[in-house]
Amino acid sequence: AHLDRIAEVDGEIHAFLHVDAEAALAQARAVDERIARGERLGPLAGVPIAHKDVFTTVDMPTTAGSKILEGWRPPYDATVTRRLREAGLVIIGKTNLDEFAMGSSTENSAYGPTRNPWDTSRVPGGSSGGSSAAVAAYEVPLATGTDTGGSIRQPAAVTGIVGMKPTYGGSSRYGLIAFASSLDTPGPFARTVLDAALLHEAFSGHDPLDSTSIDAPVPPVVEAARQADVSGVRIGVVKELGGEGGEGYQRGVLARFTEAVELLESLGAKIVEVSCPAFTYALPAYYLIAPSECSSNLARFDAMRYGLRVGDDGSRSAEEVMALTRAAGFGPEVKRRIMLGTYALSSGYYDAYYGQAQKVRTLIMRDFEAAFQQADVLVSPTTPTTAFPIGERVDDPMAMYLADLCTIPSNLAGNAAISVPCGLADEDDLPVGLQIMAPVLSDDRCYRVAAALE
Ligand code: GLN
Numbered sequence: 479a480h481l482d483r484i485a486e487v488d489g490e491i492h493a494f495l496h497v498d499a500e501a502a503l504a505q506a507r508a509v510d511e512r513i514a515r516g517e518r519l520g521p522l523a524g525v526p527i528a529h530k531d532v533f534t535t536v537d538m539p540t541t542a543g544s545k546i547l548e549g550w551r552p553p554y555d556a557t558v559t560r561r562l563r564e565a566g567l568v569i570i571g572k573t574n575l576d577e578f579a580m581g582s583s584t585e586n587s588a589y590g591p592t593r594n595p596w597d598t599s600r601v602p603g604g605s606s607g608g609s610s611a612a613v614a615a616y617e618v619p620l621a622t623g624t625d626t627g628g629s630i631r632q633p634a635a636v637t638g639i640v641g642m643k644p645t646y647g648g649s650s651r652y653g654l655i656a657f658a659s660s661l662d663t664p665g666p667f668a669r670t671v672l673d674a675a676l677l678h679e680a681f682s683g684h685d686p687l688d689s690t691s692i693d694a695p696v697p698p699v700v701e702a703a704r705q706a707d708v709s710g711v712r713i714g715v716v717k718e719l720g721g722e723g724g725e726g727y728q729r730g731v732l733a734r735f736t737e738a739v740e741l742l743e744s745l746g747a748k749i750v751e752v753s754c755p756a757f758t759y760a761l762p763a764y765y766l767i768a769p770s771e772c773s774s775n776l777a778r779f780d781a782m783r784y785g786l787r788v789g790d791d792g793s794r795s796a797e798e799v800m801a802l803t804r805a806a807g808f809g810p811e812v813k814r815r816i817m818l819g820t821y822a823l824s825s826g827y828y829d830a831y832y833g834q835a836q837k838v839r840t841l842i843m844r845d846f847e848a849a850f851q852q853a854d855v856l857v858s859p860t861t862p863t864t865a866f867p868i869g870e871r872v873d874d875p876m877a878m879y880l881a882d883l884c885t886i887p888s889n890l891a892g893n894a895a896i897s898v899p900c901g902l903a904d905e906d907d908l909p910v911g912l913q914i915m916a917p918v919l920s921d922d923r924c925y926r927v928a929a930a931l932e
Contacts, residue, residue: 480526480570484617492592493602493612495531496538497571502526509566522680523566528612528621531572532579533559533664534653538569542655543577543587543605546807550785556653557688558622558664561681570618573608577809578776579629579657581605582881585872586811593868594637596908600865603633603881606667610637613667620677621667626658627764628861628885630665631897635860635911638899640674640928641667643885645918646892647692649678650685658771659690661764661889671898671929675703678921694919697894702922706929709746713927714853715739718757719884720862726880728863730903734910735859738900738931742857745930752852754845759838760887765879766822766835767890773819776812779804814875843891850917855927858884860897860911888915896924898931 481499488494509524529535532542534552541547555563562569576586584592584607594602595615602611606623610633613621623630625643634641642665649664656662666677678699685691720727720735743749781787781803782796789802808816822831849856862883871878888895897911912931916923 480618484571487615488617490593490598491595491611491615491617492590493573493608493615493617494528494571495541495574495589495608498538501537502568502570505568509568512566519566520680521676522620525567525620526570526618527562527567528571528573528609528618529559529562529569530575530606530609530622530624532575532624532655533622534655535559535569535572538572540572540655541589542579543575543589544807544809544812545588545786546779546803547785552653554653557650557685558681559653565680567620567680573606573612573621575608576605577812578655578772579605579624579626580772580811580815582628582632582878583866583871584608585868586809588809591868594865596638596865600867600908601636603636603865605629607633609667610634610639610641613637613639613669619669620673622681623665623667624654625663625665625889626661627768627889628882630667631860631885631895631911631913632881634667634897636865636909638909639667639669640671640896640898641665642674642678642896642921642924643888643894644678644682644921645692645894646889647690648696648894648919648921649682650688650691652685652687656775658768659775660771661768663889671925671932672700672703675699675925692919697919697921699922699925702926703929705926706932708742708927708930711747711855711927712750712853713739713742713747714750714752714849714856716757716849716856716858717751717753718755719858726862727859728903728905730905731859731861731863731910734901734903735912738912739857741931742927750853752849752856754842754849754887756838756841756845757887760842760890761879761883763835763838763842764886764890765818766831767839769815769819770822770832771819773816773823776816779807839890842887846887846891846893846917854916855923856915858913860884860913864903864906864908864910884913893918894921894924896928898928900931
C-alpha cells in the first residue's frame with residue numbers, strides 16, 4: 479500500500495531520492511521469515527520507514543543530497559541503519575535533504591526541491607524535508623532525520639507531524655555523514671507521539687563506534703508517551719522565544735502557541751515564565767560553530783575517495799583535480815559555509831569568532847540550567863512562521879537561517895527537544911508546531927508532555 483501511495487504522489491512531492499520496490503518487498507518477506515522462525519522482533523517489525531539519505535546504507539545509494547557523492551555506494555551501514563534492520567523495519571527508500579543537511583527548506587538539494595503536501599507551492603522545511611513530507615503525505619508512517627540546528631523539529635512543525643531531537647549522544651552518529659559533529663543528532667519522525675517514541679527507542683542507545691555516544695540507558699520514552707499526563711508538571715514559557723511582543727513571529731503561530739500553553743494549564747500543568755537572555759545570541763554563535771565544523775568535516779571530499787572526480791585526464795596535478803571536483807561537486811550553500819568556517823578558524827580570527835561563539839555556547843547552557851531549576855520542561859513555538867513559498871528565501875541566507883531561531887539553543891546545549899502539532903494558523907491554514915525542551919537525558923519528559931496534547 480505504501481509503495482502504491484509513493485507511486486501515486488511522489489512525482490509531485492519528490493520526497494524520495496531512491497525507492498526500489500522489489501528490494502523493499504524482499505526486505506518485508508525476510509522479516510516475515512524471521513518471525514516465522516520464532517525470532518522475537520520489536521513492535522515495529524514489518525513497518526515501512528523512509529531513511530534520510532545522509533545515513534549510510536550498503537544496499538542503497540547514499541548521496542547526502544550532493545553531486546559530490548553521486549554514484550557512491552557505502553561499504554558499511556550506519557548504526558541507525560543497522561538497528562532499523564535488526565528491529566525488522568522495512569527501509570522503503572532514501573529521502574531528499576538539503577545538501578549535507580545545510581538548509582531549512584530542502585531547496586539546497588542537488589536533486590531538486592521537495593514539496594510540502596499541505597500546499598505544494600511551499601517548502602516542507604529542512605534539512606530533513608524529504609522525510610517530513612513522506613510522513614505527512616502518508617507515503618510512510620515513519621522516517622528518520624538528523625537535527626543539527628533544527629532539521630527534524632522545523633520540518634515536522636511545518637508539515638504538521640511529530641519530530642524529535644534526542645539528547646546529543648543519545649543516538650549514534652556512526653555512519654551519519656558529518657555536518658557539525660558536536661551538534662548532529664539522529665531522531666525520529668512520525669504522525670503520532672507514541673509512534674515517534676517507539677522509533678526513538680528502536681534506534682537509540684549507546685554505541686561504542688561513536689566516541690560521543692552516551693553510555694546510559696535510553697530514557698523511558700515509550701512509557702512516557704503512554705503516560706501522557708502533565709498534572710503537576712512545571713512548564714516554562716521562554717520569554718526570549720516568541721514572547722516580548724513576538725517581533726518576527728507570525729500572528730497565527732503565536733495564537734496557536736498561546737492556546738497550547740492554556741490547554742496544558744487546563745490539564746493540570748503549572749505555567750511559569752522563564753528568561754534565557756543568551757538565547758538572543760544562539761543564531762550567530764551557531765552560524766560560526768556549525769560552518770567551522772563543516773569546513774573541517776567536508777575536507778574529506780578530496781576527489782580521491784568517494785564518488786565524483788573531475789578533470790583527471792593525466793594532465794593535471796592532484797591539487798587541480800581536487801579543486802575542480804570540489805568546485806563542480808558542492809552547491810553554493812555548502813561553499814558559503816566552507817568559506818565562513820575556514821575564515822572563522824584561521825589564525826588571527828579564531829579567538830574573535832570561533833572562541834567567542836564557544837563562550838556564548840556555555841552561556842546558553844547556563845541559561846538552560848537555570849531555567850530547568852524553575853521548570854521541568856520549556857516550551858516555545860517551534861518556528862517563527864508556517865511553511866514559506868518555494869523560492870522565497872533562496873537568495874536571502876539570513877531569512878533562511880531565521881527559520882531555526884527557536885530550535886538552535888537546544889542543539890548548542892545538547893539537550894532533548896520535540897515538535898508536536900498544535901493546530902493551523904488562521905492566516906494560511908498551515909500547520910504550527912509546539913516545541914517542548916527538556917534537560918539532557920530527560921527525553922521522556924518531551925514525550926510525556928507532547929502526548930498529553932494529542
Ligand atoms: N537550518 C540549519 C542549517 O542550515 C540547521 C540544519 C540542520 O539541523 N541540519 O544549518
